[in-house]
Amino acid sequence: MDPETWIKRTEMLIREKCAGDASGHDWPHIERVRGLATQIGEELGADRLRVELGALLHDIADWKFHDGDSEVGPRRAADWLLLLGAPGKLAEDVATIVREVSFKGAGVQTPASTLEGQIVQDADRLDAIGAIGVARAFAYGGSKGRAMHDPAIPPQMHADFEAYKKNSGPTLNHFYEKLLLLKDRLNTEPARRIAEQRHRFMEQFLKQFLAEWDCADAAAILAKSGGD
Ligand code: ADP
Ligand code: NI
Numbered sequence: 001m002d003p004e005t006w007i008k009r010t011e012m013l014i015r016e017k018c019a020g021d022a023s024g025h026d027w028p029h030i031e032r033v034r035g036l037a038t039q040i041g042e043e044l045g046a047d048r049l050r051v052e053l054g055a056l057l058h059d060i061a062d063w064k065f066h067d068g069d070s071e072v073g074p075r076r077a078a079d080w081l082l083l084l085g086a087p088g089k090l091a092e093d094v095a096t097i098v099r100e101v102s103f104k105g106a107g108v109q110t111p112a113s114t115l116e117g118q119i120v121q122d123a124d125r126l127d128a129i130g131a132i133g134v135a136r137a138f139a140y141g142g143s144k145g146r147a148m149h150d151p152a153i154p155p156q157m158h159a160d161f162e163a164y165k166k167n168s169g170p171t172l173n174h175f176y177e178k179l180l181l182l183k184d185r186l187n188t189e190p191a192r193r194i195a196e197q198r199h200r201f202m203e204q205f206l207k208q209f210l211a212e213w214d215c216a217d218a219a220a221i222l223a224k225s226g227g228d
Helices: 003-018 027-044 048-057 072-083 088-100 115-126 130-143 161-166 171-177 179-185 189-213 216-225
Strands: none
Touching (some): 027 048, 072 088, 115 189, 171 179, 179 189, 189 216
16 A cells, blocks of 8 residues: 555544534544645655645544543554554654644643654644634534633643643633744744734633623724714
């Protein structure tokens, strides 16, 4: 089997695994991460096979859906590639990308040790911000039965992975606990360029959400135009 076939087979596996997902970890997420990672990888001259396989397999067994175990994903990714007959070194490299991809809390450093890993991590994070990021956060929150917002529950800056894993706060807090932090934690310059507009959009979204939450936008508009 040649590398193109490893990619095609992996695509089929992941497409099937993602079917029916409503938590923001659906096939279109994987496709966007692959698209972003491939574009950034081209600009930086990264190894395309590792970037594509890493992007396709990055959520194969997310710790969020496996009792917080972050070793299941890399192990499954490596086993899958070995099953396809890929070389051990490639399987190992892709497993490293999968192991290092995830955000683990505001206070936790999550460096990716290879260029390809840095690119896949950036692509995954770009898909967590902007308009799609907003939609995915509420999809995830809804799938976990979380409130959209509760002003009585302040955001928490999780100091370690254990605390981040246990978090079950309202979805709006996730913006302060993770999403707004992402633009300054990107590894690559092309990703930083893409993030700018997406970040600004999220800030604007939050401002509008909070104004609508307590009807302050309505009060301001009616006060200005009232009685005319
Ligand atoms: P990561 O591995 O960095 O967590 P994923 O690709 O698994 O990234 O995507 C995480 C997605 O799930 C993001 O869009 C993120 O907003 C959403 N998400 C994760 N945790 C929460 C949460 N507590 N509340 C709302 N959305 C969340
Ligand atoms: Ni992802």
